[in-house]
Amino acid sequence: MSSSTRPRTFLLAFMMLCTLLGFGCPLSCEVCRGSGPTCSGKLKTCEDGKDACVVLVGESNTKGQHSVNTYKACMKFSDCYSGFVSTTMSPKDYMVSNAHCCQSDGCNRGSIPPPQNNRTENGLQCPACIAPFRETCPGTQAARCVGRETHCIYFAGNVQAGIFNAKFATRGCATESACHTKVGAEVPSASYLYFLRRADCLPAPQPPGRAE
Numbered sequence: 389m390s391s392s393t394r395p396r397t398f399l400l401a402f403m404m405l406c407t408l409l410g411f412g413c414p415l416s417c418e419v420c421r422g423s424g425p426t427c428s429g430k431l432k433t434c435e436d437g438k439d440a441c442v443v444l445v446g447e448s449n450t451k452g453q454h455s456v457n458t459y460k461a462c463m464k465f466s467d468c469y470s471g472f473v474s475t476t477m478s479p480k481d482y483m484v485s486n487a488h489c490c491q492s493d494g495c496n497r498g499s500i501p502p503p504q505n506n507r508t509e510n511g512l513q514c515p516a517c518i519a520p521f522r523e524t525c526p527g528t529q530a531a532r533c534v535g536r537e538t539h540c541i542y543f544a545g546n547v548q549a550g551i552f553n554a555k556f557a558t559r560g561c562a563t564e565s566a567c568h569t570k571v572g573a574e575v576p577s578a579s580y581l582y583f584l585r586r587a588d589c590l591p592a593p594q595p596p597g598r599a600e
């Protein structure tokens with residue numbers, strides 16, 4: 389019996405010590421991934437350097453296939469954006485998400501409101517492309533921006549889904565909030581994890597014939 393209580397006491401003392409002294413205690417977050425507007429899983433200790441918990445609800449359309457997914461995990465606080473992000477590559481390829489980042493044990497438990505999905509075109513356009521397995525993408529098509537999407541993005545890097553990991557490049561419309569994404573960041577979306585090597589974000593050009 390003592391063999392199981394000792395490490396526990398030790399762990400408790402260690403946790404109290406790091407809380408009291410304000411050391412970088414390891415954070416624990418709820419970890420899960422699932423379809424639907426929430427998921428629940430076990431509380432897990434975060435890896436070194438991951439100092440935030442995130443809960444993200446995403447609604448996406450991929451080649452016309454619609455899905456809603458929830459993702460909860462540990463991540464780097466500096467890579468974590470709390471709020472709404474919308475990206476559109478084509479009418480059949482888009483993603484909207486709502487996320488909440490926090491920094492206390494288990495703070496990503498529970499659920500958050502799903503993102504609004506306003507598909508009304510706002511008159512802006514961006515070069516668009518989706519290039520799986522590539523590092524660059526020509527952007528020869530045009531995406532029509534919707535809702536609050538006022539910026540054009542060019543993201544490239546690696547995308548991971550389970551054990552599958554591949555290069556990707558994509559361009560399209562996005563909300564200004566997508567500009568918070570920095571090169572080197574590990575960013576979750578509804579169903580994938582992105583490692584970004586390129587994260588360009590610029591205001592969408594004003595359409596011709598629409599003077600200020």
Ligand SMILES: *[C@@H]1O[C@H](CO)[C@@H](O)[C@H](O)[C@H]1NC(C)=O
Nearest residue numbers: 506507508509510534535536
């Ligand atoms: C949806 O987006 C359009 C275009 O930007 C905007 O005019 C409209 O107010 C938005 N609707 C809502 C409910 O936010």
